[in-house]
Each structure stands twice: as structure tokens, then as C-alpha cells.
Amino acid sequence: MLYYLSLLSDQFTPLNVFRYVTVRAFLGAGTAFFLSLLLGRWMIGRLRAYRIGQIVRQDSEMDAICHGGKAGTPTMGGVLILFTTTVSTLLCCHLANPQVWLVLATMLFMGGVGFLDDWLKLQKKHSDGLKEWQKLALQGLWVAVAFAAIEMVPGTRAHARELMVPFCKAPVLMDMTVPGALVFMFLVLVGTTNAVNLTDGLDGLAAGCMNSVSAAYLALAYVAGNVVMANYLQVPSITGAHELAVFCGCLLGAGLGFLWWNAYPAKVFMGDTGSLALGGTIAMVAILIKQELTLLIVGLVFVGEAASVLIQRASCRLYRRFTGNGLPPERRPFRMTPIHHHFEIISKERARAEGRSPDSAENSVVIRFWIVSIVCALLGLATLKLR
Numbered sequence: 524m525l526y527y528l529s530l531l532s533d534q535f536t537p538l539n540v541f542r543y544v545t546v547r548a549f550l551g552a553g554t555a556f557f558l559s560l561l562l563g564r565w566m567i568g569r570l571r572a573y574r575i576g577q578i579v580r581q582d583s584e585m586d587a588i589c590h591g592g593k594a595g596t597p598t599m600g601g602v603l604i605l606f607t608t609t610v611s612t613l614l615c616c617h618l619a620n621p622q623v624w625l626v627l628a629t630m631l632f633m634g635g636v637g638f639l640d641d642w643l644k645l646q647k648k649h650s651d652g653l654k655e656w657q658k659l660a661l662q663g664l665w666v667a668v669a670f671a672a673i674e675m676v677p678g679t680r681a682h683a684r685e686l687m688v689p690f691c692k693a694p695v696l697m698d699m700t701v702p703g704a705l706v707f708m709f710l711v712l713v714g715t716t717n718a719v720n721l722t723d724g725l726d727g728l729a730a731g732c733m734n735s736v737s738a739a740y741l742a743l744a745y746v747a748g749n750v751v752m753a754n755y756l757q758v759p760s761i762t763g764a765h766e767l768a769v770f771c772g773c774l775l776g777a778g779l780g781f782l783w784w785n786a787y788p789a790k791v792f793m794g795d796t797g798s799l800a801l802g803g804t805i806a807m808v809a810i811l812i813k814q815e816l817t818l819l820i821v822g823l824v825f826v827g828e829a830a831s832v833l834i835q836r837a838s839c840r841l842y843r844r845f846t847g848n849g850l851p852p853e854r855r856p857f858r859m860t861p862i863h864h865h866f867e868i869i870s871k872e873r874a875r876a877e878g879r880s881p882d883s884a885e886n887s888v889v890i891r892f893w894i895v896s897i898v899c900a901l902l903g904l905a906t907l908k909l910r
Contacts, residue, residue, distance in 0.1 A: 524614050525550065544745060544765045548772030551615035555607040557774050558866065559780020563603060567791050570597035577792055578644045596789060599641045601797020603784075604777045605634045611773040620766040621676045626807045627770070629669060633716055633803030636661045637795030652795070662716060662803070666709045669807065678762030679811055685759070687813045689906040690755040693841065711815045712806045719802030720824035721832055721861045726789035728863060728889045729783055732824045732896040733801050734778040739821045739900035740808050741771035746907060747812040756907045760815040767808050776802060787886040821903035824896045831862035863888060 529541040540546050570576075577827035609627065614624045640652035659803040659877075673679045684704040686696035699707060746752045748765025781797070784790045793801075802825070809815045819826055834856050842850040852858070857865040870884035 524618075540883075544768055547615040548606035548741060548745075548769045551611045551659050552776030552779075554614055555611040555776030556780040558607040558610060559603055559777060560571065560783060561857060563641035563780065563791075564606070564785045566600065566603050567597050570599065574608070575599055575645060576646060577794075578650050585901065593789075593792075596792055598792040599638065600635060600781065600791035600792040600797045601634060601793040601795070601800055603791075603792065604781050604797050605800055607633065607696050608777040611776060612770055615773060616769045617662065617766050620763045621672070622679065623765050623766050623770055623813050625669060625672055625676075626767065626804055626811070628802045629665065629712075629807040630804040632665050633662070634796055634800030637720075637797065637799035640795040640799075651685055659706060659713060662711060662713045665803075666705070666712050669712070669810075670705050670708055673811070682759050682761060682813050685813060687759060687816065689817050689903075690909055692910045707815070708810055711810055711818070712803060714800035714829070715809075715818060715822065715825065716799050718822070718829040719805075720795060720798040721826050722828045722863070723793060723795075723798040724861055725863050725867065725885055727786040728892055729798055729801070730778050730782045730785050730793065731893045732777055732822075733805070734782065735893070735896045735900040736770050736805055736818075736822050736825075739903050740805060740812075740814070741768050741775060742904055743814050743817070743907070744768040744771055744808060744812050747814070759910050761812050764812050768815075769820050770810060773826060774801075775910050787889065805888040816901050817906055820906065821900050823899040824892055826863040828863065831857055831860045831865070831904075835860040863892060866891075 525541045525547055529538050532736040575597060577593050577598045604717060608630065612623065612627055618624075636653070638657065643652040644650060670683075673683050684697075684699045686699055686707070688695045719729055719733065722732060744764050744767035745759045746756060747758060748763065748768060750760050753760035778801070781793065785793065805822075806815075806818065809818050838856055839850045842848070842854075843859070858868045859865055864889045867885055870888055871881035874881040874884050
């Protein structure tokens, strides 16, 4: 909407400022942030009124230690992220750009899958919602739809099947073929979506880490959409990608606003509604600007969270297969997964041993993960120059 005001700059010259991507990205971030502050308390009140509270697993002593006090905290707060991002995107982005609609649709679809998962948990009064295969099937369906859309848009079709690798100037593969590109896109989108979902386990953890990733991809999208900068830094120049920088600004503002309410001690959780939406959205941005593998660096926290779960599961299954018994807790690679709970348990035990209150252990783990995420975002941006 603001972009179209710039078309009236002949009558009123100051309106020309809305042509600038940086201005609209800043305004989008500010709009989403202040909307989150304005609506957050009201939304939390509505969630409490409808008794939409967190369902906590109590399958083991570790679950009780890590999650026991969080039961009943309002959840599905990801709706706030979806709403504020959507409103600020419609206000600040150039709506004739098909890439904006694709990332927005991805966010809403993945958010819808997460909403259904959260709703089933509330209905069952149990921590199990959608089955894993059902989530993967729905996410895979969207991958097929999104891939078809990318192939139809000239600005993205030219690079859709290329494989870019960080630190390399040219594509490693010029044409992965349609099946190869589809499988690669499935791995990126589904992997990132579920990795962010696994990270959402401590107050402010997923939201804070996603903010640094959103900021990094704001810069990466801006470079990809600027022909001069893209050619200088020898990265793919994607027609229309500059509008994705505005979208990332909106996503960043919404994430910061949500973090206001989600920081320790959290007044609301994003639930799968928010975590699946955030993961799917940033993955789609990465796919569109051909910086998919850079996500392994920028989103290293998410990679580590997912890897810890896979390692733990593989260890337990292999041990059971060869011995017929469950893997004893003391022999497992991690005390509890995802890995943030491993560090949380260790931090609480250390605090008790030193005579300190263990209550702050969670917050210290979250802040350290934020620091790692920020460093990884900077390292990811450094790949632009190191080619």
C-alpha cells in the first residue's frame, strides 16, 4: 500500500521515499512490532478466557523437571505473529510481486498446519496432536504447490534448479532436474520447519533465535534483489527479491514484538502455530534467493536442535535392536532432547550444587543460545564476501 503512494510523488515529492526498500523494511518492522505490543495483552487475555493453555508431557521425571511449571500457560500465540506480519506486509510490500505472496502463503499454510496440531492437542488434552506422517504429508503437499509456483514465475524460474553452495561464486549444479530440485526443496522446507518447531521449548528461545535469522535474511534478500550488489558479491541476482527484504523486516518486527510477551517468564507460547509458520517462511525466503545452504550456518542453532533429536533417537533404536532393551539414561548421548533441555538440566544441577537458585537456569541457557544465533547470523553474512 505504501509503495503505491510513491506513485503520487509527482504531486507530492516526499511520497517518493516509499520507493526505497530500506524505508519500507523499517516501517514494516515498526508496524509489526507496535501492533504486537498493542494487541499482545488483549490476545493473551482471550487465550486465557477460552482456556487455551499449554499441554505438558509428564512421561518422565525429566519432563516434570523441565516443563512442570509451564502447564496452563496460554499457547497458540503464533496467531499474533501471523496477524502482525500479514498486516505489515500488506501495508509495506509491493503487492504486485509474486514472491511476496508466495512467502506469505507459505507462512499462513504452515501456520494453519500448526494451528490444527495445537487444536488437536487441546481437544485431546494431550501433548500429541497430528501424527508425524500427517505433518510431513501436509508440508510435502505445500512443497509441490510452491515448486510449481516458482517454476511459473520468470524471476525465480531462471535459478530454481541451481544448487548454490556458500563460499562458491558459481552454482555447483546448473540444473538439478525437476525431481532433484523438488527433493532438495522438500528437505530444505520441511527440515527447517520442523527444526524451528523443535527449538520452541524454552521461554523466548525460538523467537529470539528466529529474530537474528530474519535479520540476516533481510540483508541477504536485499543483496539478491540489488543487481549491482549481487554482481559485485557474485551471488545470484533474483528479480524482485528486494521485496523479500521488506517482508523479512515485517517478520523481524513481529518476532521482536512477540518476544516482548514470550521472554522469561513467558506470558504466552507461540505453539506449533508460530514455530511451523516461522520455519516454513524463512526456508521459503532462502529458497527464493538461492541461499538455502546458508541456512545451515545462519540457523545453526536450529540445525543443532534437530540433530540432537536424530542422534538420540538413532542411539536408542540401535541399542534396542541389538540388545532388546531400552538404552539406559546414563548411556544416552544427551540427558534430554532437544539439546536445549540437556543444557537446562545441567545448568539447574550446577546451580543447586553451588547453592544458587535454579530458577534462572532456563533464562541463562536461552540468552547463550541467542548469542550463538547472532554469531552464526554474522558468519552467514560473511559468506557473501568470502567467495
